Amino acid sequence: MDLTHTRSSEVIKTNWFTTLTNSKHLGLILLVPAFVFILMFFVVPVFLTGVFGFTNMSTATGITGDSYLASQSSMLQLKDRHGMTALADDLSKIVYTIDTIGLEAAAQEGANQQTLDELSTKFLGQNFDNRRDVERIIKRLNHRPNNTRAIKAISKHFERSVLNTRYDSQDKLLTAIDNFGIKLNDTEAKAVIDVTYTGWVFTTENFKRMISLPDTKKTFINTLFYVFTTLILFNVGFALVLAISTHYMNSGPAGFFRSLWLLPRITPPVLYVLMWKWLAWDTGFISAILGPFGILPKNWLLDSPTNAWFFIILINGLVGASMGMLIFSSAIKAIPTSLFHASEVDGATRVQQIRHIILPAIRFPILFITTYQTLSLMTSFEYILLATEGGPGGSTEVWALATYFKALNNYMGMLEYGYGSALALVLVVVGVVVSLFYLKIFDFKSLTADPKIE
Amino acid sequence: MTSNYRKWPMTLFLGILTAPIILMYFYLFVDTVTNSPPGSMIPNEWTLEHWRFLWQTLPGKPTIWVATWNTFLFASSTTLIVLFISSAAGYSLSRLNMPGRSFFLGGVMVLHAFPTVTLLIAIFLILQMVGLYNTLTGVILVKASLELPFGIWIMKGFYDTVPWEIEMAGIQDGASRFQVWIQLVLPQVKPGIFSLGIFSFLAGWSEFILPLVLAPNNDVQVLSVYLSSLIFDETNFDMGLFKSIGLFYVIPVIILFLFFQNKLMNIYSGGTQG
Numbered sequence: 001m002d003l004t005h006t007r008s009s010e011v012i013k014t015n016w017f018t019t020l021t022n023s024k025h026l027g028l029i030l031l032v033p034a035f036v037f038i039l040m041f042f043v044v045p046v047f048l049t050g051v052f053g054f055t056n057m058s059t060a061t062g063i064t065g066d067s068y069l070a071s072q073s074s075m076l077q078l079k080d081r082h083g084m085t086a087l088a089d090d091l092s093k094i095v096y097t098i099d100t101i102g103l104e105a106a107a108q109e110g111a112n113q114q115t116l117d118e119l120s121t122k123f124l125g126q127n128f129d130n131r132r133d134v135e136r137i138i139k140r141l142n143h144r145p146n147n148t149r150a151i152k153a154i155s156k157h158f159e160r161s162v163l164n165t166r167y168d169s170q171d172k173l174l175t176a177i178d179n180f181g182i183k184l185n186d187t188e189a190k191a192v193i194d195v196t197y198t199g200w201v202f203t204t205e206n207f208k209r210m211i212s213l214p215d216t217k218k219t220f221i222n223t224l225f226y227v228f229t230t231l232i233l234f235n236v237g238f239a240l241v242l243a244i245s246t247h248y249m250n251s252g253p254a255g256f257f258r259s260l261w262l263l264p265r266i267t268p269p270v271l272y273v274l275m276w277k278w279l280a281w282d283t284g285f286i287s288a289i290l291g292p293f294g295i296l297p298k299n300w301l302l303d304s305p306t307n308a309w310f311f312i313i314l315i316n317g318l319v320g321a322s323m324g325m326l327i328f329s330s331a332i333k334a335i336p337t338s339l340f341h342a343s344e345v346d347g348a349t350r351v352q353q354i355r356h357i358i359l360p361a362i363r364f365p366i367l368f369i370t371t372y373q374t375l376s377l378m379t380s381f382e383y384i385l386l387a388t389e390g391g392p393g394g395s396t397e398v399w400a401l402a403t404y405f406k407a408l409n410n411y412m413g414m415l416e417y418g419y420g421s422a423l424a425l426v427l428v429v430v431g432v433v434v435s436l437f438y439l440k441i442f443d444f445k446s447l448t449a450d451p452k453i454e
Numbered sequence: 455m456t457s458n459y460r461k462w463p464m465t466l467f468l469g470i471l472t473a474p475i476i477l478m479y480f481y482l483f484v485d486t487v488t489n490s491p492p493g494s495m496i497p498n499e500w501t502l503e504h505w506r507f508l509w510q511t512l513p514g515k516p517t518i519w520v521a522t523w524n525t526f527l528f529a530s531s532t533t534l535i536v537l538f539i540s541s542a543a544g545y546s547l548s549r550l551n552m553p554g555r556s557f558f559l560g561g562v563m564v565l566h567a568f569p570t571v572t573l574l575i576a577i578f579l580i581l582q583m584v585g586l587y588n589t590l591t592g593v594i595l596v597k598a599s600l601e602l603p604f605g606i607w608i609m610k611g612f613y614d615t616v617p618w619e620i621e622m623a624g625i626q627d628g629a630s631r632f633q634v635w636i637q638l639v640l641p642q643v644k645p646g647i648f649s650l651g652i653f654s655f656l657a658g659w660s661e662f663i664l665p666l667v668l669a670p671n672n673d674v675q676v677l678s679v680y681l682s683s684l685i686f687d688e689t690n691f692d693m694g695l696f697k698s699i700g701l702f703y704v705i706p707v708i709i710l711f712l713f714f715q716n717k718l719m720n721i722y723s724g725g726t727q728g
Contacts, residue, residue, distance in 0.1 A: 424575055
C-alpha cells in the first residue's frame, strides 16, 4: 500500500518535472495567459470590426440583431412588396377585446370592481371594432361608472394592436399576432417577419456611402495633411534638431533638455491639451500678450481652420518629437567619436559633420521612426478630440476622429456602429500594410535567433 | 577648441525653443494659487479657491477622491496584469524553443504597432454584450490587453540581454527550465520589470480614450474623464479650477518621472538595454 503510493506520486512528479523541463511545453504554458488576453481583446475585435463593417448596425437596430417592429411603414411594404393588402389592413387594425389582461389592468388603475365583474360576466372574450362600441356597452351596464372620463379610462385598457410594439424574437411577434386573432399561413408569416425586421442586416452600403460622401474626401485629405506635416516637421524634423543639438552640448544641459522635452509625452493628454487651451484662450496667454499691441483677444485655437491646424500640429508634434529625439540620440551616441575628431582635423564645419557623419549613420532609425509614427499619427485622435473636437466646422476632423464620432460619440445620440466599423476597417488595412513594412525594415531574423539550449 | 565646438549657441537655440513648455508648466503652478486681473498675466492676489474641489463635490460629479481611487485602481491593476503576463510570455519568446515561436514573435510585433482605435468599436460592443460596460473590470482588462504586445516585446528585449551562461550553469546543476527562469533569470531582469511597471502605471494613470468610451459613469470615472467632462462643459469655464485639478492629477506622474527618468527613457526608446 505504502509502496504503491510512493510510486504513483513519483510518476506524477516525473510528469510534472518533464513538462517544466521540456522547453516546448513550458514555452507554451507561459504563453497561454498572453494568448488568451490578446485573443479576447485584439484578435476577436479585429475580426468583429471586419464583420460589423458589412452591417448596418446602429443604436436603431440594436446590437443583438433580433428585433421586430410592425410600424406603419412596414405595413406599406407588406402591401407593396408582398401584395398582402388585406393582411396589412387586418394587422393595422385597432380592436377592442374584453379579456382578463385588460380587466386586471383596469382594476389596478382603480376602476370600480363591480363594474369590471359585470363586464367580465357579460362580455368576456368579445371583440369590438372601435372604441365607441366598447364605451356604449360599458354605459349600459348596471354598475356603470358615473362619468364619461371613467368610462374612457376603462375602455382604453381593452385596446389591442400589434402595431408599434417591439418584439425581440420572431416567436414573440408571431404569438402576438396569433393572440390578436389573425391566423397566418407560412408565406404570410414569412412576409410579416421580413417587413417587420428592424435588427441589423449584412450590407455593403457602408462602403458605397463612404465613397460617395464628400465628407469622406475631406477627412481623407485632412488626414494626409495632418500625418505628413506633423511627421516631417516634428516627429522626424524637430526630433533631429533636438537630437543633434543636444549632441553638441555638455552632458548636463543635454540631459536637462531631453528630460524637458519628454514632459509633453508624460503629461496626461487631458492636462497637456488644457495647458494649450490656456495659451490660446481668449483670456489666455497669447491674447494677453498681444492685447497691448491692439490685437483683440480671441480664441486662437478655434477662430480659423489655419490657426486650428497650426495648434493641432504643434500639440501633436511636441509629443511626437520626444520619441524620435530619444532614438536618434542613442543612435548618434553610437557613432565612434574618432570620426568627429578626424573630421575636425580635416576642417569640417558642423553642417558638414551633420551632413556627412550623423545623417548617414542614423538612416535606419529615421526610417523606423517614419514608419512607426506614420501609423501612430494616423490612428491617434485624442489630442485633436480634446483640443478642437474636429472644429471649427469639421476642418480638423481626421479619419480616426471621424470613426469615433460616427460610432461612439454623436451629438444626435444615433451611433452608427456599422458605418464606424467600415471606416475603422480602412485603418485596419492601412495598419496591416504599414506593419508588414515595419516588420521588413526591422531585422526580423536577428530578433528571432534560435535559442541556444536544446 | 575650434569655433565648431562652441556650446553656447546650441544651448541658447534650444533654450528659446523650449521656452513655451517652461512657460506652460510655470503658469500651471502659478495659476492654481493666484488670481490675475483680466487681460494680464501677472497675478495680484493669493487664493485657495481653485482647490475647492478637494473639500467640495462639484455639481453633477463624483467626489475627487472617488475618481482618484478609481484611477489608482485602474493604473495599478493594469500594471500588475501586464507585468505578470509579459514576464512569462517574454521569457517564453526570448529563450524557449517551441513550435510557432517566430509566428508569435511576428504577431506580437505587428500588434505592438497596431492601431488600437480600430478595435474600439468592437470592444465597446463586446463589453456591452458580456455586461462589462461601465465597469472598472472591463476597462482594466481592455487596457491591459492593449498594453500587452508592447510589454511582451520590451520584456523579451530585457531577457535577450541575460547571458546564456547563467541558464546553462543552472541546467547543469540539475534545475528545470522553470526553476532556472524563476530563480536565476527573473532576478537578472528585475530592473526591466521595474521600468515596465513604472511605464505601465503612468500609461494607465494618463489613459483617456478607453475609460471615456468604456466606463464613463460617475461611480467608475477616472481622473482624466472627470477633468475632461468639466472642460467639455462650456457653460462653466473656470481655468483656475481646471488647472488645479490638472495639477492634482499630474503630481504622481511628475514624482515618478523625477525619480525614475532614466528607466523611463530606456523604455521610451525601445528598451533593449537592461
